[in-house]
Amino acid sequence: MRIFLTGAAGFLGSHLSDRFLAEGHEVIGMDNFVTGNRENLVHLVRNKNFTFIRHDVTEAITVRGKLDAVLHFASPASPNPASPFGYPNLPVETLKAGSLGTFNTLDLARENQARFLFASTSEVYGDPLEHPQTEAYWGHVNPIGPRSMYDEAKRFSEALTMAYFQSKGTDTRIVRIFNTYGPRMRLDDGRAVPSFIQQALCGEPVTIYGDGEQTRSFCYVDDLVDGIYRLLLSDEHQPVNIGNPTETSILDFAKMINHLTGNTAGMDYQPDKRLDNDPQRRRPDISRARLLLGWEPRVDLVDGLSRTIAFFKDKLGIK
């Protein structure tokens, strides 16, 4: 396949590029580096099946030659207002990436009669009132809250994707991605995994927002990429959750990182800094992914975190 991928210089985009290239496909990656990183693509520069285009997905896109698949992954992804790379500090950019960007990439797929895959999120469920979250759940989202620029852009993009599928016959797919971690996450985007690991490796207390009782279910990036690859090859047009159903409190998660890094500095509780509208519980129901794609995660937390810690150690120059 000849694959067009937006957000290619990001965490997930760079791993997806690796997988597509390893499977013998050609990748045309696009990114404007608003939160991504050139370093994520350095190893692909000499690969003759990889081309990079620096471009903003919200501007009109033209690509020479026929495409077989278009994947739209370009969007800021961190909810942390303490980071300049968090979407609360890029609100209009985030809404544009998940509206104009989705129009542009859907049109590109339609013109090429190509498959289209949209990177949606567990955030479409908001601070969920149902647990675990199945794809049938409609969500509990504050339309003007501090996460709204992201959540509503993703919900709009899902609606737009279904509209192209239903009214224009575009061959679409939607993946609802739950918290994913691994090498190449941006150290300073404020998400829990890079922040916790960086603090732990530097021997500092790990910053916990609130009491740490809120939960997440973390999926290792290779597992996620495999689920997305299977979804792209499938004929499933309804949204599919991809994530790891092993749920942990943020406090236990931070303790695990301290244990794996040998950090004895403990926690720095920031009770007043609980992020506004922070979802309290999150765990994917992956029955549909199991049934439709024959997919389930294989990498457990200790293994995945160890690989991620090794990457950040190297990046920080820690022996």
Ligand code: NAD
């Ligand atoms: P990331 O920030 O590492 O990657 C996003 C990439 O998109 C960056 O390289 C950024 O520069 C690029 N980008 C943003 N706006 C752009 C624009 N207007 N034009 C061109 N490029 C643009 O984040 P990530 O974790 O790799 O997330 C990738 C996608 O997956 C996002 O759409 C995100 O919403 C979605 N997602 C990720 C997770 C996760 O846990 N990582 C969970 C749910 C959904």
Ligand code: UDP
């Ligand atoms: N969190 C934290 N300290 C940090 C960063 C995050 O306690 O330095 C918490 C955050 O409040 C949330 C969870 O960790 O409850 C996961 O946050 P992340 O930003 O990784 O992703 P989210 O799932 O909220 O989009």
